[in-house]
Amino acid sequence: MHVPAKGRASKLSVEDPVLLCLSYWCEYRILFHVATSYGVSKATALRIVRHVEDCLIKSNLFNLPKNLPEGEGID
Structure with missing residues (x-):
């Protein structure tokens, strides 16, 4: 188990934060779920x-694109 330099020990293993992010990004799940x-x-x-x-x-x-092509940004 990964132990942070300060604060409480994490409930998550070293791999879990990456898996958490992937499920958020790839599965379009909301943070609550x-x-x-x-x-x-x-x-x-x-x-x-x-x-x-x-x-x-x-x-x-x-990296994230610095300039989105015209028509592909958020209106």
């Missing part, structure tokens, strides 16, 4: 998703 599946709060699930996204972006192996 993802959190329930992993036995954490909705706020914790959101924190995990944001942390994994930040790690991916900082790795330079993943």
